Amino acid sequence: MHVVRVEGIYKDYLLGDQVVQALSNITLQIEQGVFLAISGPSGSGKTTLLNIIGCIDQPTKGRVFINDQDVTGWSNDKMADLRSHTIGFIFQTFNLLPVLSAAENVEYPLLYRKDVSREERQRRVKYFLEMVGLGGKGDHRPNQLSGGQRQRVAIARALAVQPAIVLADEPTANLDRATGSEILELMRNINKHLGTTFIFSTHDQRVIDLSNRLVRIEDGVMRELGIRRGNAWTTVPAASSRKESKPRVSEDLRASLGATGSQGQTG
Numbered sequence: 001m002h003v004v005r006v007e008g009i010y011k012d013y014l015l016g017d018q019v020v021q022a023l024s025n026i027t028l029q030i031e032q033g034v035f036l037a038i039s040g041p042s043g044s045g046k047t048t049l050l051n052i053i054g055c056i057d058q059p060t061k062g063r064v065f066i067n068d069q070d071v072t073g074w075s076n077d078k079m080a081d082l083r084s085h086t087i088g089f090i091f092q093t094f095n096l097l098p099v100l101s102a103a104e105n106v107e108y109p110l111l112y113r114k115d116v117s118r119e120e121r122q123r124r125v126k127y128f129l130e131m132v133g134l135g136g137k138g139d140h141r142p143n144q145l146s147g148g149q150r151q152r153v154a155i156a157r158a159l160a161v162q163p164a165i166v167l168a169d170e171p172t173a174n175l176d177r178a179t180g181s182e183i184l185e186l187m188r189n190i191n192k193h194l195g196t197t198f199i200f201s202t203h204d205q206r207v208i209d210l211s212n213r214l215v216r217i218e219d220g221v222m223r224e225l226g227i228r229r230g231n232a233w234t235t236v237p238a239a240s241s242r243k244e245s246k247p248r249v250s251e252d253l254r255a256s257l258g259a260t261g262s263q264g265q266t267g
């Protein structure tokens with residue numbers, strides 16, 4: 001099963017009378033438990049792709065599957081319900097609610113969950129704040145926390161719904177090096193121990209170094225796919241950017257990431 005599958009995704013933004021094509025023909029499937037980095041230059045479409053995978057935004061064209069369920073065109077309410085059960089999102093700027101304490105921020109998405117009792121909410125808030133090393137800071141408001149601590153609250157909030165998928169938009173961009181490395185280690189441990197799938201957008205080589213899957217995009221087009229076995233990366237051009245050759249390893253890798261492209265250029 002694939003936790004995420006996108007097929008032939010396009011995203012156009014209308015800016016005045018200009019159309020900005022942010023994504024073009026992205027096809028990708030993501031296995032459960034991977035640590036996937038989406039990298040590419042500024043403006044290449046990373047956040048746009050993450051928002052579509054995270055059911056925060058809809059593609060202009062193409063289909064999105066979460067846990068093999070086609071969610072394309074779902075209403076905002078249905079999407080919100082899906083997110084509250086399945087997807088944790090860590091925004092680049094954390095997006096904590098400033099008037100709520102750290103604990104209340106972590107609890108917040110759980111308030112949408114009818115299947116989670118008050119006692120269970122309290123238990124998870126305590127558990128996940130402790131997991132990210134903020135056991136003693138639950139009553140602090142975001143402005144009483146450092147940047148790294150705020151990022152940890154955002155991680156605890158994303159994890160508290162016990163999602164199958166955590167999406168993180170440049171999780172280290174607003175942190176100093178040491179804090180960034182700590183946060184990454186924390187996420188990698190969660191990935192290893194809970195089997196949670198992590199999908200990052202990133203400019204940060206350290207994120208790529210910790211990942212085991214890589215998708216490189218440029219100008220909204222998928223350029224390169226990578227898979228890591230042990231310490232060795234194998235990378236191949238993505239099907240949509242490939243000119244002709246069909247080495248066997250590429251097919252293996254492309255099959256793993258599912259990026260066969262709608263032209264069916266596999267061999």
Ligand SMILES: Nc1ncnc2c1ncn2[C@@H]1O[C@H](COP(=O)(O)OP(=O)(O)OP(=O)(O)O)[C@@H](O)[C@H]1O
Binds near residue numbers: 041047
């Ligand atoms: N709401 C919007 N309206 C119009 N254009 C947009 C909108 N959001 C993004 N874009 C454009 O779409 C393209 C992709 O943007 P996106 O934010 O996905 O890039 P990114 O790879 O995340 O960049 P960065 O690394 O700087 O965060 C850019 O050209 C951007 O200007």
Ligand SMILES: [Mg+2]
Binds near residue numbers: 046047169201
């Ligand atoms: Mg971005």
